[in-house]
Amino acid sequence: MPTLEKQLATVALALPPRRRAKLASLILDSIETKKDRAIAAAWAVEAESRVKAHRKGLIKAVPVEQAFGFSV
Numbered sequence: 001m002p003t004l005e006k007q008l009a010t011v012a013l014a015l016p017p018r019r020r021a022k023l024a025s026l027i028l029d030s031i032e033t034k035k036d037r038a039i040a041a042a043w044a045v046e047a048e049s050r051v052k053a054h055r056k057g058l059i060k061a062v063p064v065e066q067a068f069g070f071s072v
Contacts, residue, residue, distance in 0.1 A: 002010075012023055053059045065071050 012020060015023065050059065054061060
């Protein structure tokens with residue numbers, strides 16, 4: 001007899017892509033901790049700060065290859 005997880009996966013994988021994405025989001029949200037949310041919020045603030053600084057000419061953008069040290 002299949003496990004509950006396998007049964008759920010079979011049903012979930014039969015859903016249309018958008019509904020699978022919604023289900024995946026709900027499952028991931030259910031395991032996210034307060035710390036995870038705090039980190040995500042802090043990064044959102046940091047990202048917005050960097051975008052504003054770039055638009056004001058306070059910081060300069062660099063190519064992704066330079067930033068990560070390899071070609072993407």
